[in-house]
Amino acid sequence: MTETAAAFSWKKGILTAALLVLSLLFLLPFVWMLVTSFKPESEVFVYPIQWIPKQWNAVQNYSEVWAGSYPFWRYYLNSIQVALITTAISVAVSSLAAYGFSKIRFKAAGPLFLIVLATYMVPHQAILVPQFILYRRIGLFDSHLGLILLGSFSVLGTFMLRQFFMGVHNELIESAKIDGASHPRTFGSIALPLVRPAVATYAILRFIWTWNDYQNPLIFLRSDSLFTIPLAMQKFTSMSGQFYSLIMAAAVSAILPLLIVFILGQKSVIEGIATGGVKG
Amino acid sequence: MKATTTGGAAVEAAAPPSKARRRSRGEELWGWLFVSPMLLGVTVLVLLPIVATFVLSLADWNFVQGWDGIKWIGLDNFDKLLRDDLFLRSVRNNVIFLLAVPVYMAISMILAVVIDRHVYMKGFFKVAYFMPYISNIVAVAVVWQVLFHPSNGPVNQMLRALGVSQPPGWLADPNYALPSIMLIVVWTSIGFNLILYMAGLQSIPRDLYEAAEIDGASGWVRFARITVPLLSPTSFFLLVTGVISTFKVFDIIAVTTQGGPIGSTSMMVWYLYDTAFVNLKVGYASSIAVVLFAFVLLITLGQWAAQKKWVNY
The missing domain is CATH 4.10.220 (Light-harvesting Protein)
Structure with missing residues (x-):
């Protein structure tokens, strides 16, 4: 080793430059989307690409998206409502079950956990048809409640949180029991606070997955007024046809907020994915 | 108390x-x-x-007929599936699609090694490559559809400027539609794979590399003999989840090609959706669902069997 750690390394510099060029492949589509959303329609396909618009049409484009015939503010409210409630219920159900499976010694715990785990092998699309028939029968079709319930019983969340609850020392649970604390109390004031980082990571992931979900809204919603962002994005695109500047304004509106949340909280999202090894 | x-x-x-x-x-x-x-x-x-x-899956039934319209036909649906050209084509497309998995895994592994040890601005690269994964797939698919626009899209305009007189029609061309979708999936999947590979790299002890260096092993040998084998648990996990996720591909097809042009991008889940919710053939769609379930089950069970043999821990 002839170099000190702080010295500039040419090899490192060249590789960094090469990766920067490669990262353009990942960034330019986003930049193009953003720039195009500011342009009047007539300049969308002008070549060479104008990376800085000559004419700005941003206000008109975005007001059409946010207040036109498919008003995005409504879909935002829908998405926020569905994603927040789904996340809250899912975290509650999964952490209760995870605690039950890992910290309460009851006879059926093992077999029941295996049953729950086995359902993870069922691809969601293999049960869409019966779910659809069931929802039509019991009146959950075309409702936010129905959509929320579909995302509320996560095997993955239960499995993930169970791993973390298992790391909580049994002595803590036992001594709480000896002190006379019931399980709900031990769960709420001892176990849950100890696994709070894991719960937060799972909550962020569940929120992102629910926010980006396209398939369930497509199948289980019918009324325009109930649409979430991804479904509205697709309807808006098919309605706008050739108006690519408007479509890009809609795409920016669909992507940007979550991207900002991600960039702000990227550490916990990336670490959560890396440690959980989970996939949406 | x-x-x-x-x-x-x-x-x-x-x-x-x-x-x-x-x-x-x-x-x-x-x-x-x-x-x-x-x-x-x-x-x-x-x-x-x-x-x-x-x-x-054992019934011939249409949503609109009501319960009285159910006819029980045994295994006829499965028999029909075996002779259904569009279904067989969808399965074949699913199999072709599997090729995308090793491609994005290899790119991700190399990128992970380079980003982890050999560049400045690590944090920036992590975020840049991860952006497509976090973005709404519907919006991403729409953006690519416009970028790939056959006559006016920026991709083809650039190709023409570079002297390609007849650039492909991408999503609109039956020969290129499936590869185009695979390309978009590679683009969106690299971020997730990269993050997991980087996590995997953290668990490889540094002294292994130092020892190899002292023994005179070149960079390539160290990569092939240390990095790749010691990342095999991560690779195995990514391979299994990647293969399973190709059997579930739906969103991107629903948004871009709807299985077309002329069935060239039909995949099992798309065909299931089309059969059930457009053509309303519930029984037939259920038999496709059973086949899908069987595929995923086989992969999962195969994973357990193979894990012990192939993975170096």
Whole structure:
């Protein structure tokens, strides 16, 4: 080793430059989307690409998206409502079950956990048809409640949180029991606070997955007024046809907020994915 | 409660058997109570539906006919599937699509090694490559559809400027549509794979590399003999989840090509959706669902069998 750690390394510099060029492949589509959303329609396909618009049409484009015939503010409210409630219920159900499976010694715990785990092998699309028939029968079709319930019983969340609850020392649970604390109390004031980082990571992931979900809204919603962002994005695109500047304004509106949340909280999202090894 | 701490412990130690039994009955009750919301949800929304899928796959039934319209036809649906050209094409497309998995895994592994050890601005690269994964797939698909626009899209305009006189029609061309979608999936999948590979790299002890360096192993040899084998648990996990996720590809096809042009991008889940919710053939769609389930089950079970053989821990 002839170099000190702080010295500039040419090899490192060249590789960094090469990766920067490669990262353009990942960034330019986003930049193009953003720039195009500011342009009047007539300049969308002008070549060479104008990376800085000559004419700005941003206000008109975005007001059409946010207040036109498919008003995005409504879909935002829908998405926020569905994603927040789904996340809250899912975290509650999964952490209760995870605690039950890992910290309460009851006879059926093992077999029941295996049953729950086995359902993870069922691809969601293999049960869409019966779910659809069931929802039509019991009146959950075309409702936010129905959509929320579909995302509320996560095997993955239960499995993930169970791993973390298992790391909580049994002595803590036992001594709480000896002190006379019931399980709900031990769960709420001892176990849950100890696994709070894991719960937060799972909550962020569940929120992102629910926010980006396209398939369930497509199948289980019918009324325009109930649409979430991804479904509205697709309807808006098919309605706008050739108006690519408007479509890009809609795409920016669909992507940007979550991207900002991600960039702000990227550490916990990336670490959560890396440690959980989970996939949406 | 707090005041009785020590007293409580004493009582506990001297508790007669009947009390212990009552305590364990309490454990039984609490156990069931804690897991019951999850059990209830999974039973109603997953277990009953999967049983229903198997039952319905034996029927000839259309949504609009009502329950009286059900005809039980045994295994005829599966027999029909074997001779259904569009279904066979969809399965074949699924198999072709598997090629995308090793491609994005290889790119991700190399990128992970380079980003982890050999560049400045690590944090920036992590975020840049991860952006497509976090972005809404519908919006991403729409953006690519416009970028790939056959006559006016920036991609083809650039190709023409570079001297390609007849650039491909991408998503609109039956020969290029499936590869185009695979390209978009590679683009969106690299971020996730990269993050997991980088996590995997953290667990490889540094002294291994130092020892190899002292023994005169070149960079390439160190990569092939240390990095790749020691990343094999990560690779295995990514391979299995990647293969399973190709069997579930739906969103991007629904948004971009809807299985076309002329069936060239039809995949199993798209065909299932089209059969069930456009053509309303519930029984036939259920038989496709059973085949899909079988594929995923086989991969998962195969994973358990293979894990011991191929993975270096």
